[in-house]
Amino acid sequence: MAKKIAVIGGDMRQVAAARQLLKNEFDVHLFGFNKESLYKDAKLAQSAKDALSGAKIVLLGLPASDDYGINCEPSLSIKSFVSLLDEDAIVTGGKLSAALKKALDEKNVRYADYLEREEFAVLNAVPTAEGAIEIAMRHMPRTLNKMKCLVVGFGRIGKVLAKMLSGIGADVTCSARKCPDIAWIRAYGYTPVQTGDIAEMAHEYPLIFNTVPHMIFDEKVLKMVRGDALIIDLASSPGGVDFETAKKLGINVIWALALPGKASPESAGEIIADTVMNIINEI
Amino acid sequence: MAKKIAVIGGDMRQVAAARQLLKNEFDVHLFGFNKESLYKDAKLAQSAKDALSGAKIVLLGLPASDDYGINCEPSLSIKSFVSLLDEDAIVTGGKLSAALKKALDEKNVRYADYLEREEFAVLNAVPTAEGAIEIAMRHMPRTLNKMKCLVVGFGRIGKVLAKMLSGIGADVTCSARKCPDIAWIRAYGYTPVQTGDIAEMAHEYPLIFNTVPHMIFDEKVLKMVRGDALIIDLASSPGGVDFETAKKLGINVIWALALPGKASPESAGEIIADTVMNIINEI
Amino acid sequence: MAKKIAVIGGDMRQVAAARQLLKNEFDVHLFGFNKESLYKDAKLAQSAKDALSGAKIVLLGLPASDDYGINCEPSLSIKSFVSLLDEDAIVTGGKLSAALKKALDEKNVRYADYLEREEFAVLNAVPTAEGAIEIAMRHMPRTLNKMKCLVVGFGRIGKVLAKMLSGIGADVTCSARKCPDIAWIRAYGYTPVQTGDIAEMAHEYPLIFNTVPHMIFDEKVLKMVRGDALIIDLASSPGGVDFETAKKLGINVIWALALPGKASPESAGEIIADTVMNIINEI
Amino acid sequence: MAKKIAVIGGDMRQVAAARQLLKNEFDVHLFGFNKESLYKDAKLAQSAKDALSGAKIVLLGLPASDDYGINCEPSLSIKSFVSLLDEDAIVTGGKLSAALKKALDEKNVRYADYLEREEFAVLNAVPTAEGAIEIAMRHMPRTLNKMKCLVVGFGRIGKVLAKMLSGIGADVTCSARKCPDIAWIRAYGYTPVQTGDIAEMAHEYPLIFNTVPHMIFDEKVLKMVRGDALIIDLASSPGGVDFETAKKLGINVIWALALPGKASPESAGEIIADTVMNIINEI
Secondary structure: OOOEEEEEOOOHHHHHHHHHHHHOOOEEEEEOOOHHHOOOOOEEOOOHHHHHOOOOEEEEOOOOEOOOEEOOOOOEEHHHHHHOOOOOOEEEEOOOOHHHHHHHHHHOOEEEEHHHOHHHHHHHHHHHHHHHHHHHHHHOOOOOOOOEEEEEOOOHHHHHHHHHHHHHOOEEEEEEOOHHHHHHHHHOOOEEEEHHHHHHHHHHOOEEEEOOOOOOEOHHHHOOOOOOOEEEEOOOOOOOEOHHHHHHHOOEEEEOOOHHHHHOHHHHHHHHHHHHHHHHHHO | OOOEEEEEOOOHHHHHHHHHHHHOOOEEEEEOOOHHHOOOOOEEOOOHHHHHOOOOEEEEOOOOEOOOEEOOOOOEEHHHHHHHOOOOOEEEEOOOOHHHHHHHHHHOOEEEEHHHOHHHHHHHHHHHHHHHHHHHHHHOOOOOOOOEEEEEOOOHHHHHHHHHHHHHOOEEEEEEOOHHHHHHHHHOOOEEEEHHHHHHHHHHOOEEEEOOOOOOEOHHHHOOOOOOOEEEEOOOOOOOEOHHHHHHHOOEEEEOOOHHHHHOHHHHHHHHHHHHHHHHHHO | OOOEEEEEOOOHHHHHHHHHHHHOOOEEEEEOOOHHHOOOOOEEOOOHHHHHOOOOEEEEOOOOEOOOEEOOOOOEEHHHHHHOOOOOOEEEEOOOOHHHHHHHHHHOOEEEEHHHOHHHHHHHHHHHHHHHHHHHHHHOOOOOOOOEEEEEOOOHHHHHHHHHHHHHOOEEEEEEOOHHHHHHHHHOOOEEEEHHHHHHHHHHOOEEEEOOOOOOEOHHHHOOOOOOOEEEEOOOOOOOEOHHHHHHHOOEEEEOOOHHHHHOHHHHHHHHHHHHHHHHHHO | OOOEEEEEOOOHHHHHHHHHHHHOOOEEEEEOOOHHHOOOOOEEOOOHHHHHOOOOEEEEOOOOEOOOEEOOOOOEEHHHHHHHOOOOOEEEEOOOOHHHHHHHHHHOOEEEEHHHOHHHHHHHHHHHHHHHHHHHHHHOOOOOOOOEEEEEOOOHHHHHHHHHHHHHOOEEEEEEOOHHHHHHHHHOOOEEEEHHHHHHHHHHOOEEEEOOOOOOEOHHHHOOOOOOOEEEEOOOOOOOEOHHHHHHHOOEEEEOOOHHHHHOHHHHHHHHHHHHHHHHHHO
8 A cells, every 4th residue: 555645835846746756656645735736636635634644754845844833824833733743754844943853853753854965955956057047048148158157166056057058058167166176177078267266267257157155256356247247146145245246336146046946846846755755765 | 441331220139240340350330229229439320321431341130121211210211221332332131122132233232131141040040049948947847957858840940959958958859851860860869750750759748849830730739749838939930830729728839939139139149240251251 | 470681791780780670570581691690590591592582671781792793602693683582672782783783673673772871871970980089099198088179071970070079078179161061060069160271270189080081181281280190081082181291291190981880880780770771661 | 497396207197297297387307217208308317316406396106116116217216215305395196105105204305195186086087987988989899879888886987987978979877876976867967776776777788887896796786787798897906896707607897997097198197297286286
């Protein structure tokens, strides 16, 4: 018999995750969604109790919870939620709040935050990179093909973004701080530059992507950026651009956060489902 | 001394072409544009006469003219325009009207339609493909990466579009009718399919691009397309999709025409400039 | 019942073609091969008569025949061969000799030379390009990755070779004569150069591939080539390099002909089988 | 004035490194090489003393030394070598022996083993991958284009090899053990497989590359490999294949070690030079 999974609250991503888990032959029950937003034949439970009863896996939204309740409409308090869980259930969600984790610990229920999984971050680099490219295409009056693009930071997003930009035919430069990363940039065929040397060549690039969550584009660097350049900042808070100064200098900056959920919610949901599958396999 | 070029009327593309020709060391004079839309230090002539006097090359817009006048604001009749031309000038533009060509023939002035140049069509496949990808990214709730895409027709746009989609990581199938084209599709690493066999596998593709200006997606084929699919028709009039039937079946179709000028006017303008350079070199 | 195909003489390519046709559910009989060179369970006929009797398709080698006989061991005269054919058989082979064609015409037997098929030439560009890359890798004391390579001619082999070199990470320049080809080179992301201008930048390239069957590398051009460069000439006779002068100048030139059969006989054989399938489908 | 570097002993790689360091504007003196193997205008010292006197950087071969002496012809004992060093010299080489390190420590001379640098390993993945591809091309009677290839291990060599194979048009599967690596394989567009599951699909691959220095291809896995497959083992000693069993089963295995120095000595030398530059910059 198929294992029961409860999907409680969230957005389009959780709906897509639910559908993907259904394809993986789980018995998927949902609670906390509008019927209209669901796929055909989705099992929408009448109550949290119906959804959770007998569920071996419980998937929550992103974020999963705050201090008081689950991210869910109609509302569901942490207390009620935990009381409805099977003892051998496994709870997973994104950004589980301290309050939720405490309550789960007290009941001795196992849990895992998918946001902390490395493969989740790797897989999300793909919709992030695509979302960034879509933004660039929308705002630039030129083709990315042949355009000199600078990608600051050669971490997960930098790697995938550089590959896609190169795949469209852009002329890609990547920056990094450490020798091995510079070596990787060369091995992958992009032009390498030390992140510390960006100011010197910033004026060559009409399109710049920042992926480093530190102040890279401070006043000194921004003054070297072309006036008609577009900077797309993909770094999580506090970002890597001095937005105030950029505004004063008239440089166009777009701070693009949470692109997977915005640009590709279905793919983002499937990535959640894949990560949940890994969590299940490991426990 | 730098050769004089007059750029008379048009849109952002002609402005970009003018700037590119300036980089190629021509003495570029413009007429029929708003000062605000021009680049810094552009030479905006007070009159058509000032612009055209002594100009060895005259670049018109796209379209260049209609039955009565040049595509230009303030208006400029064909008669006035031709009367102002040097006898050894070369006139080039897109879609030169019959009336304009007749008047040029009468004055024995040489002309060339850049729209009829093969390299112009090849180079424009790049902004067209990028524009199509931007549309697909904006409308699909999934990443193009890993998506099964069908490109119908392996001509200029088909070739460039397939390459870019593949560069983003899409799973690309291309259709063609003739054996050599099927062989090229294989040699380039895409999945080949006979255009006549599309109906049989159309349901596999959530994203379909048509590049063939014949009725490919008729009722029979459309009935095999997935309800949640997006069809982007890039074929010039009359297009390749039965739009009425698609609407009835609830299939999302976007007829995307003239993408270079819309999505990448600066690149489109540089392509015009490059083509003009070829025309100049050959005459 | 499966259609009978006779495969008469040739080399490893015909054996591979036979095996591929067997996979396509033909009843394949061979004659004129060593048992040792065949695949398991191959049907090796005792005589040409046994092989040809009732065969609807007859596949010959490359070359298929000369003035007197079929390219086959033991020998088989054209007269004997034709006398053994079914009247409704279709004969195909590479470089059918005039004598063979005459004899087939007299008996009113249909035939087709697969060497004259455009898709055959396109598909063979792949093993040719790979063979050329293997030669370059073997002879160069450096990686092709990052190497500046010049590909002269942007026809079938030039296109596939440029794509593969670029896929390995080489820095690829392609030459062509015509504007549309130059446009294609740019659209595909390689550096374009006019074939007529090669002399000016030849010294930049340690590795040069010629695909043009005209004298491109004459004394004037060769004098501009680096002394440590390798030229791989892929052009069919008379080739595109003045071999005498190259020798005098100490430039390393390799004239690499018929690479598909030498470097990848199995792939070359499958290409023959695929082409034969197209011939069958069209007749 | 240019800083003096002494290059003492080794092979073609050290000669190439010397030439590269010369381009970087060092004053390069060599000792322990045949004049014939050197580049034009190389400064070949008459004695180790001449080469080492005043040298701020000393580059040794790979390996640099054994228990008694430097890897150099004519012979040079560790004692003599160290006695000739400037006190502020920096010694670098590959696999510095314990005896050499001890002697350098006693004289208080700084040293660094370039073999231990991460960027050295990353950059060498490129000539290693190319060397492996050259071997595969030479031994396979088919094109790598379209061939199903399995790359076991997604470390440095696996990543670069997969990219190059894919660039030639091969159909690439990569194996890894950990979830994040599997995610990377997917993000880069290859087919992922768990290394532990290789036995199940090994029969699909005519070409297998191993990069994991553990026993992966034991009897159980080898029995699932096709009889006509080629396994290229790139793993350092003890390798990842049970060579005995493979031989019994008639499977073709090539254990390819030290490919950079063998297949691309000049590129390998430049990688040494680049690594030495990093060492100099950091000290």
